[in-house]
Amino acid sequence: MENLSTIDELTYKVEAARLERRNLRARLKAKPKFLPLAECKKWVQAWGRRWESEQEWREWIDMGEKRNAYIPSDPEEYYTRMGVWNGWDDFLFNPPS
Structure with missing residues (x-):
């Protein structure tokens, strides 16, 4: 046995x-599961104007600073594919509705 x-x-x-x-x-x-755009914008804007432009965002990404797996490195590409991207000013500065 x-x-x-x-x-x-x-x-x-x-x-x-x-x-x-x-x-x-x-x-x-x-595929990665990112936050919906409104939630992503809340996270980005909670940093309080850390990024003033797309270029500053991309420099921050290039430095390897993005450590949140739920935020896309290239939000323009991801949210455009989802059909909800309204531009960098909207992403960085306009509070979600």
């Missing part, structure tokens, strides 16, 4: 490893 429980334990471990690998692959293939 001891051999059977060893086989069951090995089978369980192999299956757990397969599931873990499958889950990891799925997470790596998944």
Whole structure:
């Protein structure tokens, strides 16, 4: 009987490893999930005019400062694709409605 429980334990471990690998692959293939534009604007504007222009935003990104996984590095590209981008002034300065 001891051999059977060893086989069951090995089978369980192999299956757990397969599931873990499958889950990891799925997470790596998944597109990032960014905040909706209104929520993203709240986050950006909570910094209080840290960025005065698109250029300042891009310089900040290039320095590797963006550490929030829910904020796109290129909000213009992402939110344009979503059909909701209204320009950098709107993004940086106009409070969400």
